[in-house]
Amino acid sequence: MQQRGEPGGATGRHLRWALAVALLTVLVWSPSLSGEFVWDDVSNLVDTDRLRAPGAVLEAFRHDAMWSAGAEQAAVATYRPLALASFALDFQLHGPGPLGFHISSVLLHALAAALLFLFFARWTRGPAVAFGLAVIWAVHPTAAEAVAWINGRSEVLAFLCGISAALVVSRPGLGVGRLLAAGLLLLLALCGKETGIIFVPVTVWLAGEADGRAAPGRPLLERVHWPMAVSAVAALGAYFLLRDQALTGGAAAGMGHAPQAVMALPAVWARALQAAIMPLDRAVVHLHLWLLEMPSPERVAYGAAAALTLAIVGAAWWKGERVAAVALLWWLGSLTPVALVVVKSWPGLYRWLYVGLPGLLLGAWLLALHRIPGRALRLIFFSVAGLLTLQTQRAIAVWHDDGALWMQMIEEQPDEAFGYIGLGSYVLYRGQRDLARELLEKAIALTPRRPEPYFLMASLKIDEGDCEGAWKAVASRVSTDIIPAHLIGQVARCFEGRGDRAPAISLYRLCAPRFAPCGDRLRGMNPREGEAGGP
Secondary structure, three states: OOOOOOOOOOOHHHHHHHHHHHHHHHHHHHHHHHOOOOOOHHHHHHOOOHHHOOOHHHHHHHOOOOHHHOOOOOOOOOOOHHHHHHHHHHHHHHOOOHHHHHHHHHHHHHHHHHHHHHHHHHHOOOHHHHHHHHHHHHOOHHHHHHHOOHHHHHHHHHHHHHHHHHHHOOOOOOOHHHHHHHHHHHHHHHHHOHHHHHHHHHHHHHHHHHOOOOOOOOOHHHHOOHHHHHHHHHHHHHHHHHHHHHOOOOOOOOOOOHHHHHHHHHHHHHHHHHHHHOOOOOOOOOOHHHHHOOOHHHHHHHHHHHHHHHHHHHHHHHOOOHHHHHHHHHHHHHHHHHHHHHHOOOOOOHHHHHHHHHHHHHHHHHHOHHHOOHHHHHHHHHHHHHHHHHHHHHHHHHOOOHHHHHHHHHHHOOOOHHHHHHHHHHHHHOOOHHHHHHHHHHHHHOOOOOOHHHHHHHHHHHHOOOHHHHHHHHHOOOOHHHOOHHHHHHHHHHHHHOOOHHHHHHHHHHHOOOOHHHHHHHHHHOOOOOOOOOO
16 A cells, blocks of 8 residues: 555645755755856856846747857757756846856755655655655755756756646646646756656656545556646647757757667666665766676676566556556656767766656655664664765765866776866866876877867867877867867968968868858968968
């Protein structure tokens, strides 16, 4: 039999517990308020004026997630307008400094933790248990990527809106007003991040469970809360219409690697469970190299573990523990998009745990943890929350600035080029050329899958006046059509500055169709017909 809290919604006592969760969350994450702009924050928030325009809050819904950076649509085709809109609002409220952005992220996370407590209180045996589970989620160090890193806020918003929808439907007697509210919250969850789609089936089932429609013995179609299903489908339709007009290639853009992602999913599930139980990594996790080098026996083992997990879900459902089964599917379903990221060589694992971890906690409680005696359970909750809080403080420090982040990634993943590239860019920007050269050479020696180290090495050689070396650093490694046009222009200026007219003209002609300043410079040089030569 499912264990539930008090029916009828949040009492005054529950609200006091929720406030305690929120205050504790703010206390634990307050060190992140001193953090700087880190990683993609620079391109998305610092080196752009798009989010500072008066109409940016609404304009964000018409573009993909790379719009603020002025970059091309990412290969994974991300659409996260709610996060961009919140950043635009932060600019208007707090100005361009990082403090205001961090304040918003911490407060949003605290609100999400409070709402999660209210949700847990509905589906567990009392506020004390709900408090313990909500605190473990709130102080979990894997949330650092979502809370301490400004650009990770899409996770927070997707979860905040999704758990609000789940809370709305977790009481019986779902009327028109609550149906509309749940549908709108689902739409906002999807606009927070694509992972918000997991709340669509979760809320539909919970609505039926709360109304008693999911009683054993009833036909499957009678268990579905059809008004909530209609509201959820309407939210999905509205989302895909918005996504379709914003993304090049339509609403399903970025799904070209779906078959490989399905094959990678068991390993991703296993690695995510390991991270949830033992969150030892503190920097951004890059799984692509790990996945490529995985031996076949290990792949088979992960496949068997995935089959066992699904068997546990099925057994829970068959035994009547339906909310537990749905909670575990919530955890597994929210991690499914990570496999698509992994096969495309995009870094990041921990931030994907943010949306799904409550499902794992609820499922674990309903299936096993509720059997632990009260005193022992309180000791476990206290000890786990304390250890997680200590690790969270270490994670917050890593996400304080780019230097700390990339140094930690190099320490944790020394055979992955990504950390060397990030740190090399960081120190090059600060004028430490010798250290930058060393780091970039290390990244290139690791055969990076992305062209950034070649571009950075070219910039370094341009600063040193080595024009031929700068062009060789990129032209010998990558196709000229993916070399940034402004970088080609910089190499051309290098040749022009030392009086080598022919290679300068050749390079200006190469970049002129993509970069207007190259065309202007070319006209200024007034080249004669046929005057050109390769660098």
